[in-house]
Amino acid sequence: MMKDGVQAAAALKEIARNPQLKAYVQQSEWFPLLRRAAKRYVPAETIEDALNVAASIIAHEYAVSLEFIGENTDSREACTAAKEEFLQLIRRGEKLSKETTVSFDLSHIGLSIDRGLAAEHLHELAEEASKRGIVLMVSMEEAEKTGAILELYTEAAFAYPDMLGITIQAHQHRSADDLHKLLAVPGRIRLVKGAFLEPAEVALPRSEALLDRYSDFAERLIRAGKPVSIATHDQRALDRLHAANLLQESHVELEMLYGIAAERLLAQKRNGCKTRVYLPYGVEWYLYLCHRLAEYPPNLYDAVADLVHPERTDRLPYA
Numbered sequence: 626m627m628k629d630g631v632q633a634a635a636a637l638k639e640i641a642r643n644p645q646l647k648a649y650v651q652q653s654e655w656f657p658l659l660r661r662a663a664k665r666y667v668p669a670e671t672i673e674d675a676l677n678v679a680a681s682i683i684a685h686e687y688a689v690s691l692e693f694i695g696e697n698t699d700s701r702e703a704c705t706a707a708k709e710e711f712l713q714l715i716r717r718g719e720k721l722s723k724e725t726t727v728s729f730d731l732s733h734i735g736l737s738i739d740r741g742l743a744a745e746h747l748h749e750l751a752e753e754a755s756k757r758g759i760v761l762m763v764s765m766e767e768a769e770k771t772g773a774i775l776e777l778y779t780e781a782a783f784a785y786p787d788m789l790g791i792t793i794q795a796h797q798h799r800s801a802d803d804l805h806k807l808l809a810v811p812g813r814i815r816l817v818k819g820a821f822l823e824p825a826e827v828a829l830p831r832s833e834a835l836l837d838r839y840s841d842f843a844e845r846l847i848r849a850g851k852p853v854s855i856a857t858h859d860q861r862a863l864d865r866l867h868a869a870n871l872l873q874e875s876h877v878e879l880e881m882l883y884g885i886a887a888e889r890l891l892a893q894k895r896n897g898c899k900t901r902v903y904l905p906y907g908v909e910w911y912l913y914l915c916h917r918l919a920e921y922p923p924n925l926y927d928a929v930a931d932l933v934h935p936e937r938t939d940r941l942p943y944a
Contacts, residue, residue, distance in 0.1 A: 675906035794819030
């Protein structure tokens with residue numbers, strides 16, 4: 626990424642985490658227009674609409690990972706409400722396809738206010754998922770939460786073998802050790818580069834060094850036989866894994882975010898790779914939109930075009 630792109634990405638990540646600016650934007654006349662741009666990445670606000678979008682994607686032979694978006698929930702009542710939404714998603718997701726997974730942040734169901742509450746809700750979700758054969762994917766969050774997330778995940782993963790998976794961010798310096806430990810824990814690993822703005826002593830920025838680390842981690846996991854979701858839109862990373870003949874392995878799938886590089890995922894599906902679309906829904910789309918623009922600033926061009934022509938988002942090529 627060029628220097629200007631790196632600076633723009635950092636600015637967008639700071640905007641995403643500024644509660645005063647978020648409140649200002651939500652009250653402004655621009656908010657409904659931003660929803661048009663967000664629809665490219667978050668196509669539904671209700672569970673009904675999300676399931677309909679998911680069904681249309683599954684009909685074209687992709688797997689889907691559904692998430693009711695939200696994080697850093699600040700009351701027990703809101704955490705319990707989010708947990709109930711995820712229970713509904715598990716029950717109804719089962720009817721879509723046994724390949725459907727449900728993703729969530731632990732801070733959405735309690736980690737930000739009470740670790741015990743998060744553990745209780747995680748086990749309740751895992752119990753329901755195990756009854757229905759639906760795998761849960763725990764997302765990764767800011768670096769300060771990584772240790773707690775991995776501890777809660779590991780405990781639940783041994784209690785519900787192969788019913789949970791965990792997301793690892795390649796940009797965090799600690800991730801090499803974390804991956805080594807996770808090889809002994811049941812469950813799939815979703816490998817991402819990492820979208821959060823972290824200090825240099827904690828994580829790498831977007832760079833060739835990060836591409837090298839991501840590719841190395843992916844190859845290491847695949848060769849170890851660990852079930853893995855290669856979650857990236859970076860064609861260079863995919864090309865490296867293709868060159869090593871690793872992407873068609875039975876325990877490997879490619880996962881991309883809804884609305885980004887859809888034609889690239891289609892090409893990989895046609896090449897015989899297992900493919901999955903990560904499909905978020907809900908009203909808390911502001912932070913998610915900022916992160917999508919931050920990780921690839923040229924997405925701003927699509928956002929501007931979507932403001933003027935919102936029908937563009939109804940023609941994404943999942944076919």
